[in-house]
Amino acid sequence: MSALSFDQATIRLGRRDILSAASFAVREREFVGMLGANGAGKTTLMRAALGLVPVAAGAIRVLDGPVTRGNPAIGYMPQNRTGMAGLRLTGWDVVASAAVGRRFGFGGLDKAARREIDWALDEVGARALAQRSIGELSGGERQRVLLSQALLGRPRLLLLDEPLISLDPAHQKSVVEIARRICDDLKVAILFSAHELNPLVNAIDRVLYLGAGAAVIGPVEEVVTGPVLSRLYGAEIEVVRIKDRYFVMAGDVDVERDAHRHDAPHGHSHDHDDAHA
Amino acid sequence: MLDYDFMRTAFAASGVAAVLAGVVGFFLVLRGQTFAGHALSHVGFTGATGALLFGLSPLAGLVGFTVIAGIGMGLFGEKLAERDVAIGMMLSLALGLGLLFLHFYTAAATQAAALLFGNVLGVDSAALLTLCQLAAASLAALAAIGRPLTFASIQPELAEARGVPLRFVSAAFLAIVAVAVAECAQIVGVLLVFTLMVGPAAAAMALTRRLGLAIALSAALALAEAWGGLTLAYATDWPTSFWITALSGVVFFGAAAWRGAQ
Numbered sequence: 001m002s003a004l005s006f007d008q009a010t011i012r013l014g015r016r017d018i019l020s021a022a023s024f025a026v027r028e029r030e031f032v033g034m035l036g037a038n039g040a041g042k043t044t045l046m047r048a049a050l051g052l053v054p055v056a057a058g059a060i061r062v063l064d065g066p067v068t069r070g071n072p073a074i075g076y077m078p079q080n081r082t083g084m085a086g087l088r089l090t091g092w093d094v095v096a097s098a099a100v101g102r103r104f105g106f107g108g109l110d111k112a113a114r115r116e117i118d119w120a121l122d123e124v125g126a127r128a129l130a131q132r133s134i135g136e137l138s139g140g141e142r143q144r145v146l147l148s149q150a151l152l153g154r155p156r157l158l159l160l161d162e163p164l165i166s167l168d169p170a171h172q173k174s175v176v177e178i179a180r181r182i183c184d185d186l187k188v189a190i191l192f193s194a195h196e197l198n199p200l201v202n203a204i205d206r207v208l209y210l211g212a213g214a215a216v217i218g219p220v221e222e223v224v225t226g227p228v229l230s231r232l233y234g235a236e237i238e239v240v241r242i243k244d245r246y247f248v249m250a251g252d253v254d255v256e257r258d259a260h261r262h263d264a265p266h267g268h269s270h271d272h273d274d275a276h277a
Numbered sequence: 278m279l280d281y282d283f284m285r286t287a288f289a290a291s292g293v294a295a296v297l298a299g300v301v302g303f304f305l306v307l308r309g310q311t312f313a314g315h316a317l318s319h320v321g322f323t324g325a326t327g328a329l330l331f332g333l334s335p336l337a338g339l340v341g342f343t344v345i346a347g348i349g350m351g352l353f354g355e356k357l358a359e360r361d362v363a364i365g366m367m368l369s370l371a372l373g374l375g376l377l378f379l380h381f382y383t384a385a386a387t388q389a390a391a392l393l394f395g396n397v398l399g400v401d402s403a404a405l406l407t408l409c410q411l412a413a414a415s416l417a418a419l420a421a422i423g424r425p426l427t428f429a430s431i432q433p434e435l436a437e438a439r440g441v442p443l444r445f446v447s448a449a450f451l452a453i454v455a456v457a458v459a460e461c462a463q464i465v466g467v468l469l470v471f472t473l474m475v476g477p478a479a480a481a482m483a484l485t486r487r488l489g490l491a492i493a494l495s496a497a498l499a500l501a502e503a504w505g506g507l508t509l510a511y512a513t514d515w516p517t518s519f520w521i522t523a524l525s526g527v528v529f530f531g532a533a534a535w536r537g538a539q
Contacts, residue, residue, distance in 0.1 A: 050438045070440020078434035087431065093488040094431055101428025102439050106420040108489075133486045149435065 001064045003028045003157045003189030004049055006215065008058035011041065011048050018044045020213035021058060026191055028063075028156070031183040032217070033200040034193040036210030037233065037255070042193040043079060045210070046159040050076060063156055070102065075150035075188070079161040084134055084142060091130035091137065091145035095121065098149045120148040123186070124178050140171025144178065151182070158182070158190045164199055172199045179203070197224060198245050224248070278511045283398055287517075290400040290408055291503040294460040295473055297412040299499030301419065301457040302478035303492045304450065308430040311475045312361060313350060313451065316368040317458045318470040320346040323371045325392050325462075326378035335392065336404060340411065340459040347455030351448025395466030395518045397507065408460055415456045422449050427488065464503065465518045472518075473499050476525035480532035498528055 005025040011018045018041035026032050034042050047053040048060055051069035060067050062074060087094070099117050100109060109117075121127040126144040134142060143163055150158050160179065164172045176192075180203040183190050194200055197207065201220055208217045209224070211232025216223050223229075224246050229237040233250065240247040248255045278284050305314050324342025325335040379389050391399060400408070419426075429436040429446050437443050461470045477498035481491045506521030513520075 047438075052438060070438070074438075076435060076438045078432075078438065088482055088486050089431070089488055089491075090486045093486075097424070097427045097431055097488070098435060098439070100424050101436055101441060103424055104421055106423030149432075 001028060002026060002061075003030065003063060004191065005061045006045075006058070007061070009048070009055055009060050010057040011044055011053060012056040013044060013053070017056075017213050019048075019210075019215065022210075022213065022215040023058075024208060024215045024217040026157075026189050026208070026217075028189050029183065029187050030205045031180060031190045031203065032192065032206050032208050033197065033204040034191055034208045034210065035195075035197055040210040040232075041213075042210060043161055045215075046076070046161055046191070046193070049157075049159060050074060072153050073156050075152070075155035075158045077147055077150045077158070077160045077163060079165065079193075084146075087135045088133050091126065091132065091134045091142075092117065092121070094134050095130060095145065095149050095152070099152050116152060117148075120151040121145070123151055123182060124148045138171075140167050140174065143167065143171070143175055147175070147178065151186070154186070156188050158188055158192075160190060160192045162193050162195070164194050164196075169199070176200055176203045197248075201244055201246065220246070278508070284507075284511065286400055286402060286405050287397045287507055288504060290405050291397050291464045291507055291517075292500055293405075293408050293412045294457075294464045295477075295499040295503035296496045297415055297457045298461050298470075298473040299477045299481075299496035300416065300492055301454055302474035302499070303481065303495040304419075304426060304430060305454060306475060306478040306482060307427075308450075310451075310454075311471070312364055314454050314458060314474055315471055316364045316371070317343045317347055317350075317451070317455050318462055318467040319368045319371040319375075321455075321459055321462055322375040322392055322467045323378070325467075326375040326382065326389075329388060330378045330382045335388075336407060336459070336463065339462055340456060343455035343459050344452050345455075347451035347453075348448045351451040352444060391466070392462070393466045393468045394516070395462065395464050395469065397464045397517050400463060404463070408463065411456050412460060415453045418449065419453050422446055426450055465521055469518055469522055472522040472525040473503065476529045477502060480529045483532040483536040502528060 002025040006022050008021045008023055010020050036042055044053055048055060049062060049067060051067045051071065062071060095117050096109060099113055118127060121130050124144045124147050126141070126148055129137060129141050130145050134145060137145065147160070147163065150160065163175050163179070167175065176199055179190055179192055182188065191208070192200065192204070197220070204220070206217055207220045207223050208215060209229065209232055212234050214232060216228055216232065224239055226237055226239050229239060229248060233255070235250050237255070238249045240249060279288070305311055321339045321343040324338040328335050328338025382388070425436065425441045425446050429441050429443055433443060457474065458470050461473045465472055478495040480498055481495035485491050485494060502521055502524040505524050506517050509520040510517040
């Protein structure tokens with residue numbers, strides 16, 4: 001059984017095919033890093049697995065079942081986390097709102113719900129941080145608190161959309177380490193999208209690369225190569241490897257670094273947060 | 278002062294409206310939809326003046342129009358509430374239409390002032406009963422959608438992925454806001470609805486970081502401001518709405534200063 005499988009899946013946004021007849025499978029209990037240029041469809045792929053974007057052709061299966069909206073077997077961490085910076089509520093209350101947010105009604109949480117929230121926060125080492133106002137945390141601290149929400153309900157597949165965006169290298173490292181530990185301890189599959197391979201390269205089991213409507217999954221040394229990436233980028237790509245670091249170059253431009261710069265503007269404030277922390 | 282029947286009614290009416298405004302206003306501020314709430318009050322002005330023109334109860338026109346507009350804004354999607362220009366245009370259009378209705382309605386002057394700036398001393402016992410019923414229904418509805426509303430307000434993308442029906446929640450919430458706006462308009466008038474709906478909620482958020490406490494505090498501040506305003510108006514013979522806005526402003530800026538000093 002696979003945690004998430006795409007079988008000849010085509011996903012269309014407007015008139016553009018984000019994925020065309022793409023096939024790949026994420027195994028159970030596997031940590032997969034997802035890479036690709038901006039607009040390659042990383043977020044769309046996750047939203048399709050969540051049932052928020054329809055599949056135009058082919059099939060997507062989650063844990064050998066059909067895609068359903070609000071699937072409790074999937075834990076999700078969306079990329080768009082704007083607004084949090086100005087929020088004064090405690091991290092605990094934010095996580096709690098997610099824990100009981102699907103049920104209609106009002107009123108306090110029962111003991112079991114409280115225990116579950118504390119457990120999730122402990123898993124990411126954020127129980128103490130969650131007592132503070134979410135808006136006052138640094139980018140990396142806030143990321144850990146928000147990551148705990150993906151664990152609520154003990155899912156078997158985690159979809160984490162750009163958890164490293166606008167974090168400094170130290171915080172990037174800690175988030176990747178937490179994800180690796182969650183994958184091992186809780187026996188969940190993780191699909192972790194990122195702009196750069198290098199922060200992930202020692203932690204992930206395999207890499208999923210998106211580009212030109214296609215998806216290629218495999219061990220890093222087999223996927224991150226000149227020929228494979230040239231096909232996905234539709235341009236001549238050269239991969240330079242120095243020890244455990246990969247540099248993906250188009251001509252003399254470092255593609256991944258460049259992509260990161262283009263995407264950075266909305267994350268600038270977080271950068272500053274981290275600098276102060 | 279409580280020996281007077283109209284004062285007792287005024288205290289009861291402003292108390293009911295203030296508690297509703299405090300609770301609903303908290304979510305309005307949390308969602309960043311305060312401008313939408315402001316616009317709804319202007320739509321209410323059109324409804325009330327239209328109702329006057331056609332010989333109906335202004336309160337019915339007020340509630341009817343704001344609720345329809347609220348549901349419409351909610352169904353149009355989350356994004357509409359953030360479209361400042363569209364809302365601003367709707368706001369002035371509504372106010373202009375209200376002016377036209379008043380133009381055709383002969384006994385305009387006093388009614389217009391009452392609608393725009395409130396006339397809590399003019400609330401009769403029949404209106405008080407209606408206010409109580411509307412407030413009870415609104416608070417019950419808010420309690421029913423409370424958890425998904427909180428979730429969708431703080432993290433809409435995650436809530437959507439978890440299966441929260443965003444549109445339904447948004448439309449239901451704005452319908453509740455519409456009722457709260459109509460109630461507040463009875464007390465402080467359509468132009469000053471902000472003072473009870475946004476002021477106490479924003480102050481409460483500055484004072485505490487706990488969700489439940491903030492909601493309770495918002496309601497308590499709104500109640501204190503409304504009753505304080507009535508008391509000061511009784512003592513000074515100045516307009517009640519002025520005193521409520523003054524207290525609301527003092528509390529809000531005081532809370533902001535306290536937070537800044539932290």
